[in-house]
Amino acid sequence: MPTQPLRIDIVSDVVCPWCVIGYRQLARALEATGMAHEIHWHPFELNPDMAAEGQNMREHIMEKYGSTPEQSEESRIRMADLGAELGFEFRWSEDMRMHNTFDVHQLLHWAESQGRMHDLKQALFAAHFTHRRNLSDQTVLAEIAGEIGLDRTEALAVLDEQRFAAEVRAAETHWLRQGIRGVPAMIFDKRHLVTGAQGVENYTRILEQLAEMRG
Structure with a gap:
């Protein structure tokens, strides 16, 4: 029987520089090993108590x-x-x-229902670190969603209504209860936790070890 793709759950925040570095390093390792995989992003707020103005x-x-x-x-x-x-x-x-990123995570939750969470996550990393856009501004967030082909008006409505506030809070609480206190936190096959940006070589070794364990 064919082996199931490697499930990789990544708990992160888009204002975390090591999260984008770690993901990019992992992506290089996945490319090098050719391992079939599926990535699932999950919310974590580095600064949940930060004021709206940042x-x-x-x-x-x-x-x-x-x-x-x-x-x-x-x-x-x-x-x-x-x-x-x-x-x-x-x-x-x-x-x-x-910035406070609670709205960011709500927008990502909505994007997942459109099959575009991964794309929006990458766009938000670039918006923050490369283009220095204001992720505290709901209009800016809706514009970023629109730029990758999502419905800008609907994105703004999601944020204005705080439509997925309960779902995001529940997800954040879940990962805190799992002992996640820093990001990036990557969980491979729902069993193996790796934290921090490990480097391409280390991620490659981890993937090779997982491939051996999976047979």
Whole structure:
């Protein structure tokens, strides 16, 4: 009998730079191994208590993690270099802001019903890190949805009505109860948890080990 595709559940937030780096590294490894797979994205809010207007990103990182301006800059350079290797552009600026992403996750939930969650997730990563768009603004989020071919008017209605608030809260709670406290968190075949951006080589080894275990 043919082996079922490898199920990969990814818990992440679109304002998490390591989430896009980790996903891109995993995608390279999947391409290298040729393993059949299916990816399922799940919500996680890095800043669930953040106000709607957001906060300056560097200020936020320094407050949250106690990093110095020099450490913050070194981290940005490192992430930009990793992104460039993976075909993703981080365009850092001093006025970049961190956002509350509850609306983002509701929009992604809706996009899943259209079979477009993955595409919207990638568009939102780029919107935030490359184009520095305001993900706290419902109109901007609806525009991003429209740009990938989703119904902009319906997207705006979903956000205005907070149509999937309960579903997103339930999903976030589920993963917190599973012990997920940081992202990216990747669960392979519903059994094997890998956290953080592991690098292409490590992901390749993980996939090869999983292939052996699956026979």
